[in-house]
Amino acid sequence: MTTPILAIHGGAGTITRSDMSADKEAAYQQALNDILAAGQRILVDGGSALDAVTEAVRLLEECTLFNAGKGAVLTSAGTYELDASIMDGTTLAAGAVTCVKRLRNPILAARAVMEHSEHVLFTSEGAEAFAQAHGLEFVEPDYYYTEARYAQWQRARQKDGMAMFLDHDAASLMAKPAEPIDPDSKFGTVGAVACDAQGRLAAATSTGGVTNKKVGRVGDTPIVGAGCFANNVAAVSCTGTGEMFIRAVAAYDVAAQMQYAGKSLADAADDVVMRKLVAIEGRGGMIAVDAQGNVALPFNTEGMYRGFARGAEAPVVSIYR
Numbered sequence: 001m002t003t004p005i006l007a008i009h010g011g012a013g014t015i016t017r018s019d020m021s022a023d024k025e026a027a028y029q030q031a032l033n034d035i036l037a038a039g040q041r042i043l044v045d046g047g048s049a050l051d052a053v054t055e056a057v058r059l060l061e062e063c064t065l066f067n068a069g070k071g072a073v074l075t076s077a078g079t080y081e082l083d084a085s086i087m088d089g090t091t092l093a094a095g096a097v098t099c100v101k102r103l104r105n106p107i108l109a110a111r112a113v114m115e116h117s118e119h120v121l122f123t124s125e126g127a128e129a130f131a132q133a134h135g136l137e138f139v140e141p142d143y144y145y146t147e148a149r150y151a152q153w154q155r156a157r158q159k160d161g162m163a164m165f166l167d168h169d170a171a172s173l174m175a176k177p178a179e180p181i182d183p184d185s186k187f188g189t190v191g192a193v194a195c196d197a198q199g200r201l202a203a204a205t206s207t208g209g210v211t212n213k214k215v216g217r218v219g220d221t222p223i224v225g226a227g228c229f230a231n232n233v234a235a236v237s238c239t240g241t242g243e244m245f246i247r248a249v250a251a252y253d254v255a256a257q258m259q260y261a262g263k264s265l266a267d268a269a270d271d272v273v274m275r276k277l278v279a280i281e282g283r284g285g286m287i288a289v290d291a292q293g294n295v296a297l298p299f300n301t302e303g304m305y306r307g308f309a310r311g312a313e314a315p316v317v318s319i320y321r
């Protein structure tokens, strides 16, 4: 039996410590802690890594502090387009959805695709039709709306109508950022990775994408191997400039370096985040666990909302370096 472990992230980006409000920081820490505790309960009760990451990401989607589900960022057209993916390391089964606009929990749709479809990736209307056929909950687009993201989008458009911004970086667009990580310069994707008591691995990732992204733009989050990957060696979930994570095949590269080069989880994850991504100006981070219960949470930005819970021990939550 392995001691189970769960890790989660809520995006990476530029820290605005000087302007941060202590209340806001406490709110992020509390949310990360509560979500870790909920996922940890599943693992401690003998549940699967797959169920733990699904529930952790569903809860992150429900929390408006994070850029996924409710609280997602806006596209250049002022709309919402959400992406999510999930992977079972034991079977290499995977499911993903992109550009969904009316699903309350994109991660549940990704899981339905994984479990009930011969396909891996569905987009837009097709993804929604599939989700509807499997009884998933629909919402009106304004369900995702939060005042903070709307203001962030307005700032992004004023600053540079063409540019797109990582959610946490976009915080820097705020007149006075009151969040620990500048929302205008933050990558806001959420994710979870777990190893359960039987040594099974799973990963899940969900996002609203980058603020002011072009309609139809898809980042790394729903791309198996880029923003999300799990096999029997490692489970990885990423956040950051999606285009670079796709080009680096970031999540898969961690497992590959372990498998083919015999690297440790920490060394492999570090190589991808601190060297390979940096070389192509990729910004962000990742969370990763291996089948031995090791955890790595590297990021090349100033901060990343992150945490892990091992066995029944109290969750460990961090924002800064």
Ligand code: ASP
Pocket: 011, 067, 166, 167, 186, 187, 188, 189, 207, 208, 209, 210, 218, 219, 220, 221, 227, 238, 239, 240, 241, 242, 243, 284
């Ligand atoms: N990686 C995500 C994307 O490119 C953004 C993020 O992590 O916030 O869509």
